[in-house]
Amino acid sequence: MNTLEVSNLKKTFRLSKKQQKIEKTNIKLKVAVNDLSFTAYPGEIFGLLGPNGAGKTTCLRAISTLIKPDEGDIIVGGSSVKNDSISVRGKIGFLTSELKLEDHFTPNYLYTYFSRLHGIEEEIIEERKIVFFEKFGIEEFKEVKVGDLSTGMKQKVSIAISLVHNPDFIIFDEPTNGLDVLTARSVMDYLIELKESGKTVILSTHILSVVDKLCDRVGIIINGKMKICDTLENVLKTSPNNDLEEIFFDLVKEEELSGGVN
Amino acid sequence: MKNVLTIFKKEFYRVMSDRRLVFTAILLPGLAIYVMYTFIGSAIGNEYEDITEHTMIIYTENMPAEIENFLDTQEINPEFYDYNSSNHEELEAQILAGEVDMLIIFSETFEDDVDNLIVSDILIYYNPGKKYSEYTFSVIANALHSYANVIGLDRYGDSYYAFTLDSEVIMDEEKAAGQGFAMLLPMLIIMFLFSGAMSIGPDSIAGEKERGTIATLLITPVKRSEIAIGKVLSLSVISMFSATSSFIGIMLSLPNLTSGSGGTLDVFIYGISDYIYLFAVLLATVLVIVGLISVISAYAKTIKEASMLILPFYFISMALGISTMFSGEASNDLWIYFTPIYSSVNMIIAILTFDISITAFIITISTSLVYVTIFIYILNKLFQSERIMFQK
Ligand SMILES: Nc1ncnc2c1ncn2[C@@H]1O[C@H](COP(=O)(O)OP(=O)(O)OP(=O)(O)O)[C@@H](O)[C@H]1O
Ligand SMILES: [Mg+2]
Numbered sequence: 001m002n003t004l005e006v007s008n009l010k011k012t013f014r015l016s017k018k019q020q021k022i023e024k025t026n027i028k029l030k031v032a033v034n035d036l037s038f039t040a041y042p043g044e045i046f047g048l049l050g051p052n053g054a055g056k057t058t059c060l061r062a063i064s065t066l067i068k069p070d071e072g073d074i075i076v077g078g079s080s081v082k083n084d085s086i087s088v089r090g091k092i093g094f095l096t097s098e099l100k101l102e103d104h105f106t107p108n109y110l111y112t113y114f115s116r117l118h119g120i121e122e123e124i125i126e127e128r129k130i131v132f133f134e135k136f137g138i139e140e141f142k143e144v145k146v147g148d149l150s151t152g153m154k155q156k157v158s159i160a161i162s163l164v165h166n167p168d169f170i171i172f173d174e175p176t177n178g179l180d181v182l183t184a185r186s187v188m189d190y191l192i193e194l195k196e197s198g199k200t201v202i203l204s205t206h207i208l209s210v211v212d213k214l215c216d217r218v219g220i221i222i223n224g225k226m227k228i229c230d231t232l233e234n235v236l237k238t239s240p241n242n243d244l245e246e247i248f249f250d251l252v253k254e255e256e257l258s259g260g261v262n
Numbered sequence: 263m264k265n266v267l268t269i270f271k272k273e274f275y276r277v278m279s280d281r282r283l284v285f286t287a288i289l290l291p292g293l294a295i296y297v298m299y300t301f302i303g304s305a306i307g308n309e310y311e312d313i314t315e316h317t318m319i320i321y322t323e324n325m326p327a328e329i330e331n332f333l334d335t336q337e338i339n340p341e342f343y344d345y346n347s348s349n350h351e352e353l354e355a356q357i358l359a360g361e362v363d364m365l366i367i368f369s370e371t372f373e374d375d376v377d378n379l380i381v382s383d384i385l386i387y388y389n390p391g392k393k394y395s396e397y398t399f400s401v402i403a404n405a406l407h408s409y410a411n412v413i414g415l416d417r418y419g420d421s422y423y424a425f426t427l428d429s430e431v432i433m434d435e436e437k438a439a440g441q442g443f444a445m446l447l448p449m450l451i452i453m454f455l456f457s458g459a460m461s462i463g464p465d466s467i468a469g470e471k472e473r474g475t476i477a478t479l480l481i482t483p484v485k486r487s488e489i490a491i492g493k494v495l496s497l498s499v500i501s502m503f504s505a506t507s508s509f510i511g512i513m514l515s516l517p518n519l520t521s522g523s524g525g526t527l528d529v530f531i532y533g534i535s536d537y538i539y540l541f542a543v544l545l546a547t548v549l550v551i552v553g554l555i556s557v558i559s560a561y562a563k564t565i566k567e568a569s570m571l572i573l574p575f576y577f578i579s580m581a582l583g584i585s586t587m588f589s590g591e592a593s594n595d596l597w598i599y600f601t602p603i604y605s606s607v608n609m610i611i612a613i614l615t616f617d618i619s620i621t622a623f624i625i626t627i628s629t630s631l632v633y634v635t636i637f638i639y640i641l642n643k644l645f646q647s648e649r650i651m652f653q654k
Pocket of ligand 1: 016051653
């Protein structure tokens with residue numbers, strides 16, 4: 001089964017001197033993600049919702065095998081990130097929020113480059129490229145250097161590149177960040193398309209409307225801890241007005257009172 | 263291996279398709295050195311001409327006509343003025359200021375003294391701090407010495423001489439010429455290898471971290487070691503290009519550099535085998551430098567930080583290049599050939615001065631390979647370290 005199971009994930013970072021200064025703390029260790037568990041299913045979009053610094057990126061990086069869990073494990077389609085990271089990598093497509101493709105290259109070049117690194121045969125590369133570029137409208141600017149593209153175009157190229165190997169699991173960190181409404185909409189439409197084709201999609205965001213429109217399941221993460229995790233429907237039921245914003249603010253307030261949020 | 267090639271090609275294409283980078287990393291080193299050397303050469307030449315063609319301004323007192331006639335036979339162009347003792351202080355000030363090149367005072371009875379075998383004193387005022395004055399003194403003093411010899415010979419015949427001096431120059435001209443090259447080349451080669459690698463290494467490795475593309479790269483099934491080798495190889499090839507360009511620049515400009523001062527350095531004193539040795543050493547050096555720069559770039563968080571961290575190593579390497587500049591000879595101490603960079607500096611000198619020891623050569627090449635292997639190993643470890651790759 002193509003489920004993705006995060007169980008009791010914990011990740012602690014050692015803070016550098018500089019970081020301590022920025023966060024105005026002299027604590028040496030920062031628990032970025034604490035005892036986090038959730039499951040994402042194929043044909044669904046799981047939304048990881050949380051404020052800045054909540055631990056979303058950390059969690060997605062752990063799923064993508066870029067960082068190792070201190071405790072707990074993540075099982076991606078039957079493979080553990082701990083002892084089978086290579087096969088996990090083959091199954092996931094990861095889009096980081098801070099990705100800036102190299103200005104000097106064209107979408108066409110980068111698509112082929114990353115496809116080759118994924119070990120995909122040349123014929124298939126070309127086939128997929130045509131489909132992708134057509135769908136995202138990259139075709140017209142595929143020979144234009146990334147540096148000359150707009151933010152929206154760049155993001156489309158980034159998405160195409162993160163999916164060159166047609167992965168079953170799609171991990172997108174803030175995929176609509178900084179995009180105009182139109183581009184954000186086309187990205188969201190594409191995510192729905194992916195889910196409908198049976199992929200397991202996990203995305204992180206701090207934008208409530210994205211969750212509202214897109215997600216089947218939602219996990220609200222604050223200060224590294226999973227505050228609530230259920231189907232969107234069930235989560236909305238916890239508030240009298242079915243208002244996600246209200247639920248979110250209440251959870252943040254609750255965490256502040258317990259002294260967790262700085 | 264296929265992945266190494268894919269990464270190599272991409273990094274190579276990155277530089278070669280960027281006209282600005284091709285210019286700054288590859289063409290500029292050669293061009294800069296050509297212009298610099300040619301400029302220095304013509305400056306030296308101009309200076310030499312300027313001094314020899316300068317009209318010497320000489321104040322004289324009681325200068326015998328005979329000496330003036332003698333000086334006229336020399337290849338100099340003096341202009342004589344009469345000295346007036348009431349202006350002495352003013353004249354000294356003029357010599358100090360470089361407006362007058364020399365004051366030469368003969369005793370009133372100079373000619374009689376010479377005839378009567380009385381030792382007469384010639385008093386010369388000059389300023390060694392001024393190039394014309396200094397040159398005037400050396401020429402005039404020389405001329406006076408010759409004149410004294412002529413008189414001595416007249417008086418005593420051959421018995422005037424206590425002895426004569428004959429010398430026969432025994433010199434390996436090629437080695438001497440080689441030492442000329444050896445003075446400057448090691449430092450320049452190290453400098454240009456470094457700056458070539460410095461202009462592209464940080465962008466290629468620290469840049470991936472800064473741009474976040476490292477995550478996209480690390481998520482592919484490519485081994486970290488393949489990434490490391492692919493990057494080091496492409497950086498090395500490009501650095502070799504920039505080394506070659508500096509090399510050509512040096513070769514083309516050396517005639518211009520040396521012709522000015524009257525000397526000649528013939529570039530064609532070296533044989534094929536010397537060039538092969540030199541190439542092998544250059545390649546080994548490039549690998550070490552690129553390995554070092556890659557490791558630093560992988561450690562640094564940003565391109566800027568990487569460039570900063572590389573600088574101290576750059577200066578140390580330059581110092582190693584300069585340290586041998588004045589001896590112009592390679593060290594015989596085998597231990598030196600185990601030291602990275604310094605071994606290359608000495609090896610380059612050894613090759614240029616036809617002093618190559620095969621043992622030292624083998625040690626240099628093999629230790630360099632060991633060093634670059636260590637660097638690639640560290641680079642691989644750094645790529646594996648989540649703390650280094652995703653530090654905040
Ligand atoms: N490599 C690291 N070293 C040290 N601290 C880190 C590291 N990565 C993340 N952190 C810290 O862990 C916490 C969680 O960070 P994370 O990036 O996962 O949050 P996020 O939910 O993605 O926030 P944002 O919305 O700002 O992207 C933050 O306090 C951050 O400073
Ligand atoms: Mg984040």
